[in-house]
Amino acid sequence: MRVIRQFEAMPIAPAARDVLVRLGAYRSEDASMFKRATRELSSLRPSGRYVCVPVRLEQDAVYLADRRVESRSLARYLAGCEAALVLAATLGPRVCKAIAQAFEQGRAEDAVWMDAAASVAVDAGLDFMLQQARVQLRKETGVLQSTRYSPGYGDCPITAQGDLFALVQAQQLGLSLSEGMMLMPEKSVLAVCGVQYAKEQR
Amino acid sequence: MQKNNVEQLLTQRTPVLLDGASGTQMIAAGMPAGVCPELWASEHEPLLAAMHRGYVEAGSQIVYAFTFGANPIKLREYGLEQRMEELNRRLVRVAKEAAGNRALVAGDMAPTGAFIAPMGPLSFEEVVEAYALQARALAEAGVDLFAVETMVDVQETRAAILGIRSVSDLPIFVTLSFDEAGRTLTGTDARTAALTLCGMGIQAVGANCGLGPAGMEPVIRAMHAVAEVPIIAKPNAGLPTGEVLPPEVFVQQMQALVQCGAQAIGGCCGTDPAYIALLRERVGHMATQGLCDSRPRAALTSREQTVYVGEGQPLCTIGERLNPTGKKKLQQALREGDDEYLLQMAYEQMDQGARVLDVNVGMNGIDEVQTLWQKVQFLAGRTAVPLCLDSANADALAQALRVYPGRALVNSVSAEHGKAEALFPLIARYGAMYIALPIGDDGVPETAQQRIALLQQILAKAAQYGIPRERCVVDALAMSVASQGDAAQQALGVIDYCHAHGLQTVMGVSNISFGLPARAQVNAALLLLARARGLSCAIVNVCEPTMHGAVAASDALLLGEEAVAAYALGYTQQEISQPEGLSGAVFAGERGRARALAQQLLQEGMDPQQVIAQSIAGLDQLGEQFAQKKAFLPQLMAGAEAAKEAFACVEPLLLGTDAQKLARVVIATVQGDIHDIGKNIVALMLRNHGFDVIDLGRDVKNERIVEAAKAYQAQIVVLSALLTTTMPRMGEVAQMLRAEGLGCTLMVGGAVVTPEYAEQIGALYSKDAAEAVEVAKAALHL
Numbered sequence: 016m017r018v019i020r021q022f023e024a025m026p027i028a029p030a031a032r033d034v035l036v037r038l039g040a041y042r043s044e045d046a047s048m049f050k051r052a053t054r055e056l057s058s059l060r061p062s063g064r065y066v067c068v069p070v071r072l073e074q075d076a077v078y079l080a081d082r083r084v085e086s087r088s089l090a091r092y093l094a095g096c097e098a099a100l101v102l103a104a105t106l107g108p109r110v111c112k113a114i115a116q117a118f119e120q121g122r123a124e125d126a127v128w129m130d131a132a133a134s135v136a137v138d139a140g141l142d143f144m145l146q147q148a149r150v151q152l153r154k155e156t157g158v159l160q161s162t163r164y165s166p167g168y169g170d171c172p173i174t175a176q177g178d179l180f181a182l183v184q185a186q187q188l189g190l191s192l193s194e195g196m197m198l199m200p201e202k203s204v205l206a207v208c209g210v211q212y213a214k215e216q217r
Numbered sequence: 218m219q220k221n222n223v224e225q226l227l228t229q230r231t232p233v234l235l236d237g238a239s240g241t242q243m244i245a246a247g248m249p250a251g252v253c254p255e256l257w258a259s260e261h262e263p264l265l266a267a268m269h270r271g272y273v274e275a276g277s278q279i280v281y282a283f284t285f286g287a288n289p290i291k292l293r294e295y296g297l298e299q300r301m302e303e304l305n306r307r308l309v310r311v312a313k314e315a316a317g318n319r320a321l322v323a324g325d326m327a328p329t330g331a332f333i334a335p336m337g338p339l340s341f342e343e344v345v346e347a348y349a350l351q352a353r354a355l356a357e358a359g360v361d362l363f364a365v366e367t368m369v370d371v372q373e374t375r376a377a378i379l380g381i382r383s384v385s386d387l388p389i390f391v392t393l394s395f396d397e398a399g400r401t402l403t404g405t406d407a408r409t410a411a412l413t414l415c416g417m418g419i420q421a422v423g424a425n426c427g428l429g430p431a432g433m434e435p436v437i438r439a440m441h442a443v444a445e446v447p448i449i450a451k452p453n454a455g456l457p458t459g460e461v462l463p464p465e466v467f468v469q470q471m472q473a474l475v476q477c478g479a480q481a482i483g484g485c486c487g488t489d490p491a492y493i494a495l496l497r498e499r500v501g502h503m504a505t506q507g508l509c510d511s512r513p514r515a516a517l518t519s520r521e522q523t524v525y526v527g528e529g530q531p532l533c534t535i536g537e538r539l540n541p542t543g544k545k546k547l548q549q550a551l552r553e554g555d556d557e558y559l560l561q562m563a564y565e566q567m568d569q570g571a572r573v574l575d576v577n578v579g580m581n582g583i584d585e586v587q588t589l590w591q592k593v594q595f596l597a598g599r600t601a602v603p604l605c606l607d608s609a610n611a612d613a614l615a616q617a618l619r620v621y622p623g624r625a626l627v628n629s630v631s632a633e634h635g636k637a638e639a640l641f642p643l644i645a646r647y648g649a650m651y652i653a654l655p656i657g658d659d660g661v662p663e664t665a666q667q668r669i670a671l672l673q674q675i676l677a678k679a680a681q682y683g684i685p686r687e688r689c690v691v692d693a694l695a696m697s698v699a700s701q702g703d704a705a706q707q708a709l710g711v712i713d714y715c716h717a718h719g720l721q722t723v724m725g726v727s728n729i730s731f732g733l734p735a736r737a738q739v740n741a742a743l744l745l746l747a748r749a750r751g752l753s754c755a756i757v758n759v760c761e762p763t764m765h766g767a768v769a770a771s772d773a774l775l776l777g778e779e780a781v782a783a784y785a786l787g788y789t790q791q792e793i794s795q796p797e798g799l800s801g802a803v804f805a806g807e808r809g810r811a812r813a814l815a816q817q818l819l820q821e822g823m824d825p826q827q828v829i830a831q832s833i834a835g836l837d838q839l840g841e842q843f844a845q846k847k848a849f850l851p852q853l854m855a856g857a858e859a860a861k862e863a864f865a866c867v868e869p870l871l872l873g874t875d876a877q878k879l880a881r882v883v884i885a886t887v888q889g890d891i892h893d894i895g896k897n898i899v900a901l902m903l904r905n906h907g908f909d910v911i912d913l914g915r916d917v918k919n920e921r922i923v924e925a926a927k928a929y930q931a932q933i934v935v936l937s938a939l940l941t942t943t944m945p946r947m948g949e950v951a952q953m954l955r956a957e958g959l960g961c962t963l964m965v966g967g968a969v970v971t972p973e974y975a976e977q978i979g980a981l982y983s984k985d986a987a988e989a990v991e992v993a994k995a996a997l998h999l
Binding site: 018020021022023024025026028035038039040041042043048051054057058060097114115118121122123124126127128130131143146147150151153157167173193194195196197199201212 | 240250251294328330331332334335336337338367369394396400402403404426427486520521560564568598599600601806846849850851852854855857858861888889890891892893894897898901916940941942943985
């Protein structure tokens with residue numbers, strides 16, 4: 016069974032702190048910065064989709080459904096997993112346009128705020144879907160890995176973006192891939208998360 | 218143990234024993250992974266029956282049939298939609314046979330697995346319908362009650378309740394799944410969930426799965442403090458950490474949950490009949506708390522938060538601006554579907570402290586039913602505060618209430634003919650609060666006495682629909698004092714009456730000042746007079762400073778120490794002194810002040826170069842703070858933009874002189890890379906330190922960069938790359954520049970670029986925009 020789920024306007028709730036971290040303000044306790052970060056995040060609602068595909072492991076490569084990805088680190092990450100979720104999240108073209116526009120109009124401060132918040136929000140979109148999947152899988156006794164994995168991690172080639180893109184059919188979210196395997200619009204992410212099924216209960 | 222009906226069980230003074238995990242049990246009995254659990258269980262009846270019997274024998278007074286995922290939407294995933302009725306019937310039969318006359322059987326209903334629009338692909342009505350189909354099948358199979366469990370979204374939970382209620386009057390238990398932060402997946406906290414759902418005609422509310430008993434304690438406590446119905450606790454024995462609580466520990470922690478207010482108890486993932494047996498032995502005879510006596514009576518909720526109304530609470534300000542009457546731009550936005558504009562108006566009011574937002578879309582040439590329905594869903598998904606649904610059209614209110622994922626405020630129910638009959642059934646079904654408008658068929662009565670008489674009619678009708686008095690907020694009706702001299706006195710008279718009779722009140726204060734000068738202070742004066750006599754809500758323009766100040770100050774005066782401190786903090790932040798002079802204005806990122814000061818200095822005859830030097834001094838100061846992590850990227854950008862304002866004043870005076878720019882810089886993000894924020898930031902910083910920057914944009918071919926360097930005779934070329942795959946373009950450009958014999962300096966930066974790589978290709982590295990300025994200056998020996 017290959018379940019595909021699509022989400023619009025996910026009600027993400029990332030920590031304002033994450034935005035400050037992106038802006039280099041790791042330890043800031045400035046209330047006005049928290050307020051601004053919260054405000055920036057509040058208007059961002061990513062959309063996304065995920066698909067559950069079977070996994071087959073080789074020494075230095077992984078089959079996600081029928082697609083072979085050569086990567087030792089991805090194989091290590093998926094060790095013990097029978098299946099994996101392939102996920103895509105995006106904020107769509109509007110945010111990227113707004114950021115570019117802010118720069119053009121001499122509102123660089125707004126631009127960097129929006130950029131940092133958007134990066135946090137799109138990641139939170141992935142996490143939202145994972146949390147949803149976690150709850151769903153519990154009844155099917157599947158357990159999701161606690162971390163997720165994206166092309167570019169470890170030795171995983173960026174070309175794997177193409178494989179993930181095709182598996183999750185990211186074009187359904189209005190996304191496309193550049194020649195250099197970059198997702199467009201910019202505030203979009205692809206990821207993999209391994210699923211282990213309980214063999215037997217204790 | 219004899220079988221009791223649900224009502225008897227819930228009113229007993231000891232805990233009701235539910236069952237434990239069923240999925241866990243079926244896996245232990247051999248259910249393989251990846252199958253449809255409901256189908257597999259129905260094909261292994263003896264195993265399923267044994268599981269149920271285990272719980273009945275352990276003491277469960279209610280067992281949940283194994284129908285968790287047997288809704289049509291979930292079954293569709295397995296291609297089993299057609300067998301929905303049959304599966305529910307069989308699974309209930311097995312449970313009933315196992316329960317015999319010793320336990321009740323609940324029809325278990327759970328998430329469909331997909332989300333409701335605007336979040337997911339399913340329409341609200343589609344989900345209501347799916348649950349209605351399952352509920353009918355369960356009822357026909359003879360369940361004693363429904364248990365809607367493991368819900369992660371309050372909206373889907375509402376759909377389940379509405380679906381069940383469309384086919385059955387049997388009791389409904391509802392439990393949601395909360396995380397460690399005490400929220401459901403879609404962001405609803407326990408208190409808010411309880412308030413939203415309790416009003417919808419359910420018999421018990423609570424939590425299951427997600428947390429262990431200790432982790433569930435704050436959730437149960439929060440629900441018990443507000444709920445109008447008994448509380449259910451069905452925690453996991455298996456914790457998110459992977460740890461599994463043994464029965465002894467689990468049961469010990471369950472005692473605490475009963476003390477916090479849980480009335481019906483059982484277990485979820487990781488529990489088995491041994492847990493339930495021990496629960497019966499150790500917890501079964503404890504005295505339960507019953508309903509909380511001091512629970513707040515009046516509250517509104519959104520998906521994410523609760524707003525209490527009444528004494529001891531801040532004034533419940535209802536932002537009035539989302540109303541197209543007299544607002545051309547909003548009218549246009551509504552006509553053109555410009556939701557962003559609505560959002561902006563919503564945020565402006567929330568920033569100014571609006572605790573609730575009034576939403577009114579009534580205007581000529583618009584389908585109000587469709588528009589209110591759509592805007593309410595949109596705003597509910599994007600704003601954290603509860604909404605006040607404002608319409609004279611009962612159909613529009615009906616549709617909007619149905620999809621609003623919280624306890625809304627209906628604006629309003631008058632004593633006019635037919636109003637109560639049209640609106641009270643809706644208010645009862647969706648558990649909303651409402652504004653009672655004491656207006657009859659003859660219009661607005663002048664005196665408080667007449668208004669109170671109409672109010673009593675409205676309250677009497679509400680009671681007929683089972684709507685309690687605490688759901689009512691009475692509009693005291695502030696009319697224009699210019700046309701009725703005692704308008705304020707009459708409105709205050711209504712407030713006095715309501716306050717004495719425990720009714721909440723609201724006023725649209727701005728009517729009072731029609732036809733008077735300096736309206737803001739008249740409005741604020743009425744608000745304060747009314748507040749002193751017990752007004753609990755006000756429909757106001759919170760963005761208007763006099764009103765905003767009156768609300769903030771009166772909250773501080775009435776609510777004690779914390780409120781006073783919050784008030785003081787709000788103002789000190791505004792009054793922090795800013796560093797002086799042009800450099801100070803740039804440092805503080807104040808664009809307006811920077812421009813004004815630059816102009817002033819030039820008028821006073823300061824040398825333009827000096828003016829530039831001053832603003833660069835501000836930038837340098839900011840750069841230092843940035844390096845020390847005392848200022849951050851946004852401040853750096855604000856400073857850069859402020860400096861740009863100052864430069865813009867000076868620039869015309871420098872035209873034609875050669876003192877104009879430090880050096881010419883060509884900047885680009887390399888081919889294949891579409892990330893340009895870093896490049897934009899560096900360009901801005903260099904510009905404002907006096908460099909002449911030519912920005913080629915992003916994804917720029919090597920050849921174009923080299924051509925530009927040549928054509929503009931650039932002294933510096935700056936390249937940015939964010940990916941390991943695009944970084945090699947930097948080396949290629951370096952080679953091409955050398956091959957062309959161009960003597961320019963190459964600077965590089967970006968997430969993946971390292972000092973080592975820079976050195977390897979013969980370029981200069983900088984880690985951030987502030988450092989890039991230093992590096993550029995050093996390269997030119999400035």
